[in-house]
Amino acid sequence: MQRDSIQRRLIATVVLSQALLTAGLILTGVLYTYWRLLSTLDTSMQARALSLAALVRYNDNATGDVYFDDTMIPPSIDPARPDVFAVWANRSGLLARSDTWPSNVELSPGSDQHWNAIWGKVPYHVLRMSKVPILDRVEGPLSKGPQTLSIIYASPTVRLRQQVRAAGIIIALASLVLLALMAKFALRGIGKGLAPLQTLAEQAALVSTQNWELRVPAEVEKVSEIEPVVRAMRDTLGRLQRSFVQQRDFLSNAAHELKTPVAVLKSTLQSLLQRPRTSDEYRTGLNQSLEDTERLERLLQWMLRLARAEQWAHGALRRNLELVDLNSTCEEAIERIRNLAHSRRNDIRLSTNGPMPFRADPEDLRLVWTNLLENAVRYSPEGSTIEVAVTRDKPGTARLTFKDSGVGISAEELPHIFERFYRGDPSRTRATGGFGLGLPMAKALIEAYGGTIAAESTPGRGTCMTVQLPLHTN
Amino acid sequence: MRVLIVEDEPRLAENIARGLREAAAYAVDVVHDGEAGLSAIQANPYDAVILDLMLPKLDGMQVLQRIRQAGRRTPVLVLTARDDKESVIALLNAGADDYLTKPFDLGELLARTKALVRRGKGQASPILAVDDLQVNTADRTVYRNSRSITLTAMEYRVLEYLAHRPGAVVSKKELLEHLYDYNWEKFSNVIEVYVSGLRRKLNDGSSRKLIHTLRNQGYVLRA
Numbered sequence: 221m222q223r224d225s226i227q228r229r230l231i232a233t234v235v236l237s238q239a240l241l242t243a244g245l246i247l248t249g250v251l252y253t254y255w256r257l258l259s260t261l262d263t264s265m266q267a268r269a270l271s272l273a274a275l276v277r278y279n280d281n282a283t284g285d286v287y288f289d290d291t292m293i294p295p296s297i298d299p300a301r302p303d304v305f306a307v308w309a310n311r312s313g314l315l316a317r318s319d320t321w322p323s324n325v326e327l328s329p330g331s332d333q334h335w336n337a338i339w340g341k342v343p344y345h346v347l348r349m350s351k352v353p354i355l356d357r358v359e360g361p362l363s364k365g366p367q368t369l370s371i372i373y374a375s376p377t378v379r380l381r382q383q384v385r386a387a388g389i390i391i392a393l394a395s396l397v398l399l400a401l402m403a404k405f406a407l408r409g410i411g412k413g414l415a416p417l418q419t420l421a422e423q424a425a426l427v428s429t430q431n432w433e434l435r436v437p438a439e440v441e442k443v444s445e446i447e448p449v450v451r452a453m454r455d456t457l458g459r460l461q462r463s464f465v466q467q468r469d470f471l472s473n474a475a476h477e478l479k480t481p482v483a484v485l486k487s488t489l490q491s492l493l494q495r496p497r498t499s500d501e502y503r504t505g506l507n508q509s510l511e512d513t514e515r516l517e518r519l520l521q522w523m524l525r526l527a528r529a530e531q532w533a534h535g536a537l538r539r540n541l542e543l544v545d546l547n548s549t550c551e552e553a554i555e556r557i558r559n560l561a562h563s564r565r566n567d568i569r570l571s572t573n574g575p576m577p578f579r580a581d582p583e584d585l586r587l588v589w590t591n592l593l594e595n596a597v598r599y600s601p602e603g604s605t606i607e608v609a610v611t612r613d614k615p616g617t618a619r620l621t622f623k624d625s626g627v628g629i630s631a632e633e634l635p636h637i638f639e640r641f642y643r644g645d646p647s648r649t650r651a652t653g654g655f656g657l658g659l660p661m662a663k664a665l666i667e668a669y670g671g672t673i674a675a676e677s678t679p680g681r682g683t684c685m686t687v688q689l690p691l692h693t694n
Numbered sequence: 695m696r697v698l699i700v701e702d703e704p705r706l707a708e709n710i711a712r713g714l715r716e717a718a719a720y721a722v723d724v725v726h727d728g729e730a731g732l733s734a735i736q737a738n739p740y741d742a743v744i745l746d747l748m749l750p751k752l753d754g755m756q757v758l759q760r761i762r763q764a765g766r767r768t769p770v771l772v773l774t775a776r777d778d779k780e781s782v783i784a785l786l787n788a789g790a791d792d793y794l795t796k797p798f799d800l801g802e803l804l805a806r807t808k809a810l811v812r813r814g815k816g817q818a819s820p821i822l823a824v825d826d827l828q829v830n831t832a833d834r835t836v837y838r839n840s841r842s843i844t845l846t847a848m849e850y851r852v853l854e855y856l857a858h859r860p861g862a863v864v865s866k867k868e869l870l871e872h873l874y875d876y877n878w879e880k881f882s883n884v885i886e887v888y889v890s891g892l893r894r895k896l897n898d899g900s901s902r903k904l905i906h907t908l909r910n911q912g913y914v915l916r917a
């Protein structure tokens with residue numbers, strides 16, 4: 221299995237770039253050596269060509285005719301491989317050609333030039349010179365005038381090539397040794413450089429639901445590439461922990477809250493079975509059990525509603541939102557509570573100032589308003605009035621107030637009313653059938669829409685719940 | 695025997711009270727909050743208290759601590775929704791005699807309450823024996839000399855109370871306090887009726903008297 225690895229990628233990059241560098245070095249070295257050797261060869265060839273020019277002599281007849289004195293031909297540059305040459309005079313034509321001149325090569329005098337050629341499978345460097353003055357001097361004028369020479373001098377480059385090749389091999393070997401050393405060094409460096417990742421992984425593996433803290437050694441955390449990773453991990457862990465703890469608390473609270481209704485139901489059934497009963501007693505007992513079960517069912521419904529609201533508040537559920545008028549959701553909630561309010565002769569008054577469009581799931585809003593209204597009605601004296609007002613507060617904020625003139629909430633209870641399962645006075649709330657889940661759910665839903673909910677209360681005078689919702693964000 | 699139930703969930707209190715009345719023939723008082731529980735315990739000599747922990751006004755733990763500080767030795771069985779070791783240990787160390795976690799078994803609650811009452815009276819066995827008389831508190835049967843004796847509910851209550859404290863002089867007031875809930879004063883004359891009925895049934899076919907009347911003091915059960 222070929223796995224992607226940062227280490228492997230880094231090593232590949234380093235080795236590849238070093239290989240390129242080495243190749244460049246080898247090439248440069250070889251070319252430079254070649255160029256130096258060739259220019260040295262050129263110089264030697266020029267010197268020899270000029271020596272040949274010195275071998276051209278004027279005849280004694282003062283005509284300006286020349287001859288080539290082949291007794292003092294300079295030795296070949298490479299003693300093992302003879303140089304070749306040809307000398308022309310501009311009037312006399314070809315004066316001399318070396319014995320070693322390759323048989324099938326025909327060259328004529330021309331402009332100054334040097335080039336490489338392969339004659340008879342032997343590589344040569346060829347130098348052609350023109351207008352080379354004759355160095356020999358005679359007394360008196362020459363009847364046909366002085367002549368100039370054209371010289372072609374070629375030297376085999378076999379040895380030069382061998383030297384270049386040898387230099388190339390030496391440079392290449394040295395570079396490869398260096399490359400290997402550097403690769404090893406880079407390997408160790410990269411391994412060391414990536415070690416903090418290993419440490420981070422080991423520490424991250426220690427994080428669990430019992431231990432949420434990500435401990436990273438300071439020297440690892442201050443690595444600039446690791447630091448943002450650690451920060452992101454800590455942020456995520458923090459959010460997970462809050463969410464986990466909340467879920468766990470909810471579960472344990474829920475289990476705790478379920479125990480009492482289950483104990484009621486169980487004891488009702490067991491006391492029914494304690495001894496033979498009349499059918500009327502059984503009927504009464506069964507009706508009681510049914511009531512107990514219904515209470516249990518209501519509690520479960522509330523728990524599920526709250527769990528769903530919180531799930532959504534945490535962004536775990538997606539919903540289709542629509543543009544609704546806050547006023548009409550209030551009217552619908554008032555309609556739902558009408559029977560309860562009617563039975564207690566409570567009046568609910570709604571005051572609005574113009575439509576208040578808001579993007580939401582209307583059922584969420586109805587649920588929250590119904591909840592707040594139900595509390596208001598339950599804790600209000602019979603015949604009193606509950607006032608609901610929908611106003612535009614600051615620009616872009618809707619403000620809804622639910623005001624009752626009920627028993628109020630004491631200062632010591634007020635900070636806790638949005639806590640799950642909190643019941644200020646159990647005997648009182650039990651009488652009203654509450655589970656301590658309505659306000660936490662209202663809070664979760666309102667906060668899911670980016671809003672806030674707050675309570676003000678004066679014991680004996682009444683309570684005012686204020687909801688603020690941002691209109692612009694959605 | 696007279697037992698107090700301090701439980702804010704009315705249905706649960708009602709079910710426990712019914713169980714204790716029917717299965718143990720106890721007199722049962724019920725209150726729904728901690729303060730009422732505390733004053734009831736201070737005012738009446740209960741043979742056992744069943745105390746819920748989560749109570750309005752004054753929680754069960756505080757009730758427990760206050761009655762123990764006041765030197766009350768009444769056996770207390772605590773009902774709790776929490777069953778973790780720490781809270782159970784804290785409960786017992788605060789002076790609770792026993793505990794049950796919700797949801798509990800009604801039969802177990804009754805058995806534990808009986809055991810607490812028994813221990814509170816210095817008895818170990820559910821079968822109380824005085825001479826040739828045997829009172830089985832588990833199934834509420836009475837035998838004398840292997841002969842079964844059928845008693846009315848009130849006669850049994852009187853005998854059970856006396857049998858828990860053999861040899862001790864029990865005043866009429868004490869009997870009334872332990873056999874009736876709340877308004878026991880109005881029953882004061884009935885005790886004599888129960889005692890005489892009881893005496894007649896116990897002595898049937900036997901020459902030895904077991905229930906003795908001490909004038910102006912009360913009754914005593916002994917051989």
